[in-house]
Amino acid sequence: MAPPLVAGGGLLLAAFLAFSLAASSANAAVSYDHRSLVINGRRRILISGSIHYPRSTPEMWPGLIQKAKDGGLDVIQTYVFWNGHEPVKGQYYFSDRYDLVRFVKLAKQAGLYVHLRIGPYVCAEWNFGGFPVWLKYVPGISFRTDNGPFKAEMQRFVEKIVSMMKSERLFEWQGGPIIMTQVENEFGPMESVGGSGAKPYANWAAKMAVATNTGVPWVMCKQEDAPDTVINTCNGFYCDYFTPNKKNKPTMWTEAWTGWFTSFGGAVPHRPVEDMAFAVARFIQKGGSFVNYYMYHGGTNFGRTAGGPFIATSYDYDAPIDEYGLLRQPKWGHLRDLHKAIKQAEPVLVSGDPTVQSLGNYEKAYVFKSKNGACAAAFLSNYHMNAAVKVRFNGRHYDLPAWSISILPDCKTAVFNTATVKEPTLLPKMHLVVRFAWQSYSEDTNSLDGSAFTKNGLVEQLSMTWDKSDYLWYTTYVNIGANELSKNGQWPQLTIYSAGHSMQVFVNGKSYGSVYGGYNNPKLTYDGHVKMWQGSNKISILSSAVGLPNDGNHFERWNVGVLGPVTVSGLNSGKRDLSHQKWTYQVGLKGESLGLHTVTGSSSVEWGGPGNRQPLTWHKALFTAPAGSDPVALDMGSMGKGQMWVNGHHVGRYWSYKAPSGGCGRCSYAGTYRQDKCRSNCGQLSQRWYHVPRSWLKPGGNLLVVLEEYGGDLAGVAMATRRTT
Numbered sequence: 001m002a003p004p005l006v007a008g009g010g011l012l013l014a015a016f017l018a019f020s021l022a023a024s025s026a027n028a029a030v031s032y033d034h035r036s037l038v039i040n041g042r043r044r045i046l047i048s049g050s051i052h053y054p055r056s057t058p059e060m061w062p063g064l065i066q067k068a069k070d071g072g073l074d075v076i077q078t079y080v081f082w083n084g085h086e087p088v089k090g091q092y093y094f095s096d097r098y099d100l101v102r103f104v105k106l107a108k109q110a111g112l113y114v115h116l117r118i119g120p121y122v123c124a125e126w127n128f129g130g131f132p133v134w135l136k137y138v139p140g141i142s143f144r145t146d147n148g149p150f151k152a153e154m155q156r157f158v159e160k161i162v163s164m165m166k167s168e169r170l171f172e173w174q175g176g177p178i179i180m181t182q183v184e185n186e187f188g189p190m191e192s193v194g195g196s197g198a199k200p201y202a203n204w205a206a207k208m209a210v211a212t213n214t215g216v217p218w219v220m221c222k223q224e225d226a227p228d229t230v231i232n233t234c235n236g237f238y239c240d241y242f243t244p245n246k247k248n249k250p251t252m253w254t255e256a257w258t259g260w261f262t263s264f265g266g267a268v269p270h271r272p273v274e275d276m277a278f279a280v281a282r283f284i285q286k287g288g289s290f291v292n293y294y295m296y297h298g299g300t301n302f303g304r305t306a307g308g309p310f311i312a313t314s315y316d317y318d319a320p321i322d323e324y325g326l327l328r329q330p331k332w333g334h335l336r337d338l339h340k341a342i343k344q345a346e347p348v349l350v351s352g353d354p355t356v357q358s359l360g361n362y363e364k365a366y367v368f369k370s371k372n373g374a375c376a377a378a379f380l381s382n383y384h385m386n387a388a389v390k391v392r393f394n395g396r397h398y399d400l401p402a403w404s405i406s407i408l409p410d411c412k413t414a415v416f417n418t419a420t421v422k423e424p425t426l427l428p429k430m431h432l433v434v435r436f437a438w439q440s441y442s443e444d445t446n447s448l449d450g451s452a453f454t455k456n457g458l459v460e461q462l463s464m465t466w467d468k469s470d471y472l473w474y475t476t477y478v479n480i481g482a483n484e485l486s487k488n489g490q491w492p493q494l495t496i497y498s499a500g501h502s503m504q505v506f507v508n509g510k511s512y513g514s515v516y517g518g519y520n521n522p523k524l525t526y527d528g529h530v531k532m533w534q535g536s537n538k539i540s541i542l543s544s545a546v547g548l549p550n551d552g553n554h555f556e557r558w559n560v561g562v563l564g565p566v567t568v569s570g571l572n573s574g575k576r577d578l579s580h581q582k583w584t585y586q587v588g589l590k591g592e593s594l595g596l597h598t599v600t601g602s603s604s605v606e607w608g609g610p611g612n613r614q615p616l617t618w619h620k621a622l623f624t625a626p627a628g629s630d631p632v633a634l635d636m637g638s639m640g641k642g643q644m645w646v647n648g649h650h651v652g653r654y655w656s657y658k659a660p661s662g663g664c665g666r667c668s669y670a671g672t673y674r675q676d677k678c679r680s681n682c683g684q685l686s687q688r689w690y691h692v693p694r695s696w697l698k699p700g701g702n703l704l705v706v707l708e709e710y711g712g713d714l715a716g717v718a719m720a721t722r723r724t725t
């Protein structure tokens, strides 16, 4: 490690020199200095975009990467998703959507670089922040702190990925595309809440990462105290306020948020491209040299990969390439034009720092000079949110719309203005093409199978399921004596407290409805009068998880499931607490263990006529794929909550959960933050359409299986293609 951070010129200078020598050492193909990354001796302004490989299919990757290249990107950034790669401890998976090597090689083939964020904590609205659930049950473990078992597992995975990349010759010095790596993710803010183990852990993580000798720089985003030689970087809607913690580190923006994620029950966030372009130009004009769009293609949280709880299946993110892989216009095109303008000035931009001239109260010029001191490139900015202005610069007049920046790559011609969008708007639409003929099979909500087991008291859900299923059955009995039921006919009152996330209640096989939490509070309470009789009554609760948390201090310790108390009141004998008596548990649904979602498994039960609205019903239909090659989506807006599969591929969770009716507003582009009213779908479903990748379909005989938890209207389910005409 380099010397610790010290104030005081002499030591700093010594540290700086020591570092410069190390960074520019003979075989380092990628190094850095104060101004930028240096690739094979050349400083670069790099435009990057996040595309997370498991959020699309390998068949989609070449097209997405090409669109990124055509949009003016130099780099593809992705996290590495540990729980996808090691679902069972010691059993690795690197195929299909998790074929990381193939993804990195495709970027290389397209002539792009890769920024690999190994984490292995990734946040990313990804289930459990990327951690495998088994990790939680390693004895003595505590996540993301100075803890032996955690550090050992983390190091093992980081080293595994690094050595895999090395043996595939994927680092830049080996002729590969990887120019930069990341360890951890936004750990800085955790240091103030993480106790005494936090800082030592951050230092350990940096040191461990650097010791893997990737031969490319490491970054730690949002980590102000990132130890040398690791570069601290900025994440945010704007990053022009940011400076790295050492003079010799470049100013880099690892997450420029192009929109935001959607949660079930939340409105759909948007970020206008004018504001996005303005933020990027602001960053570059102040000396930033690396910008990564998070996300450039957001994609889909297929299967049960969505984090949360309550993260939606769509991870569209309002990104320049939409969930389906189509260009989002004018966003994609306007940013492409921005990148062209920046690239025209690239050599001048990286040759030194800008000087700033005031052109008025809200107006400034950032000037990049050539060696002889002449103006070589300039950015003219107007920070006023509403007023357009005319400014005078170098003897010429320029019109600057409100909240905008013009780029003058030759110091004279304004080739691009961030608020002047030339790219036409294109609005893709869904075209309904397939309706389905259904068969249905309802689960028995009053009996468990042979895998059921009994315990004293209520147990935490994840500790039983290990997340192999969203579902855990909690069943118990209440014995009601001869004179215990109220004489006035009032049924007993059942009250159930759950830590989350959603729950259905059955008494003696009859459904008494469902309750669920939400993104801001996953907890829930059932409170209702239920019919009970003298003798034994069976209470069955189906608790379901909707994505494990991916963010927050020690999120791995947050509970799921019915933790109680569970009480029955309104009996003549008073209130009874059932929390500590015997409960019988079953992980998952019967249909899941029979594999009803697969072609072979679906033949293991008798399917009946369609249209069954009972809770916990499986529905299946055969269909012919929509003609052509346009992306395909399922309309699930008429259904309740559940999951769906196509030809055995797990499309994901669906949930017709509505966003609150208030909070959407006019999408003004000035000063857009996520708190802004720049949202859609208020009072409507957070998500109605679900992406079914084309490569999962064959021409005919496709099997669609839907598991509906609450009961919905099958007549509304349809398949559509998406296109702009």
Ligand code: GAL
Pocket: 122, 123, 124, 125, 185, 186, 235, 255, 260, 261
């Ligand atoms: C960041 C985080 C990302 C993602 C993003 C929100 O703070 O680093 O992984 O979670 O927020 O989409």
